[in-house]
Amino acid sequence: MPSVTVGKKIPAFSTAATGGNIITAKTLAGRAFVLYFYPRDDTPGCTMEGQAFRDQHARFEERKVDVFGVSRDTLASHEKFKAKFDFPFELIADPDEKLCGLFGVIKAKNMYGKKVRGIERSTFLFDATGTLRKEWRKVKVDGHVREVLAAAEEL
Numbered sequence: 001m002p003s004v005t006v007g008k009k010i011p012a013f014s015t016a017a018t019g020g021n022i023i024t025a026k027t028l029a030g031r032a033f034v035l036y037f038y039p040r041d042d043t044p045g046c047t048m049e050g051q052a053f054r055d056q057h058a059r060f061e062e063r064k065v066d067v068f069g070v071s072r073d074t075l076a077s078h079e080k081f082k083a084k085f086d087f088p089f090e091l092i093a094d095p096d097e098k099l100c101g102l103f104g105v106i107k108a109k110n111m112y113g114k115k116v117r118g119i120e121r122s123t124f125l126f127d128a129t130g131t132l133r134k135e136w137r138k139v140k141v142d143g144h145v146r147e148v149l150a151a152a153e154e155l
Contacts, residue, residue, distance in 0.1 A: 003101075003102045003103075003104075004102055004103050004104075004124065004132055005132065006132050006133065006134065006135060007131065007132065008131065008132060009025075009129065009130045009131050009132075010025050010028070010102075010126060010130045010131075010132065011025065011102060012024070012025050012026075013025055013098065013099060013102060015092050015093065015094060015098070015099055016075055016092070016093050017068065017075075017078075017090040017091060017092045017093065018075065018078050018079050018082050018090045018091045019090055021090055023068065023090070023092055025130055028066070028126070028130060029128075029129075029130055030128055031064050031065070031066050031128055032063070032064060032065040032066070032125070032126060032127050032128050032152065032155050033065060033066040033067070033068065033125075033126050034053075034060070034065060034066070034067045034068065034123060034124065034125050034126075034148060034152070035068050035070055035092075035099075035103070035123070035124045035126070036049065036053065036067070036068070036069055036070065036121075036122070036123040036124075036139075036148075037069075037070045037071065037100065037103065037105045037119050037120075037121065037122045037123070037124075038050070038069060038070070038071050038119065038121055039071065039118050039119045039121065040071060040072075040073060040119075041071060041073045041077045041078060041080070041081035041091075042077075042080070042081050042084070045121070045141050046071070047085060048141050049121070049139075049141045049144070049145070050069060050081070050085055050087055051085060052141065052144070052145035053067050053069070053087070053089065053145055054085065054086065054087050054088060054089075055145075056145050056146070056149055057088045057089060059149055060149065060152060063149075063152050063153060063155070064128075065125075065152045065155070066089070067089040068089060068090055068091070068092050069087070069089065069090075069091045069092065070091070070092040070094055070099055070100070071091070071092075071093075071094065071119060072093075072094055072095050072097060072100065072119065073091075073093060073095070074093055074095060075093045077093075078091035078092075078093055100119060103122065103124065105119050105120050105122045105137075106118070106119060106120075107119075107120040120137060120138060121138070121139040121141070122135065122136060122137045122138075122139060123135070123136045123139055123144065123148055124136075125148060125151050125152060125155075127155050128155075133151070133155060134151045136148070
């Protein structure tokens with residue numbers, strides 16, 4: 001059961017991100033932000049999603065909205081992925097699934113006929129007070145970032 005729901009503030013958390021950053025609910029305060037959860041670094045859908053956020057990054061910045069990608073990959077994997085595709089935003093490592101658990105994004109999936117646990121592609125938009133304003137679950141990559149940007153423009 002997710003701890004984060006629309007209309008509620010993000011609970012306290014602390015996690016490592018690329019660039020040697022530690023991201024907490026307090027460090028995010030004061031600016032709107034997007035947390036997008038994706039299954040795995042350097043896979044086709046996850047790369048396309050990251051590139052879409054990269055390509056619209058300037059428009060998010062104009063609206064004072066920070067973007068963060070989150071997966072269970074390691075910081076080393078994230079650093080390579082970020083550098084390879086020139087992502088201008090930080091990637092958060094959540095190998096222990098604590099942040100994933102807060103958002104309820106770990107789901108049973110069917111991979112080549114085998115049941116596995118993995119991240120269900122999901123995105124969350126918060127205002128500058130840390131209150132969740134909109135969520136997208138079971139995200140399809142095509143057109144998604146434009147939808148998130150449109151919602152961010154309404155904050």
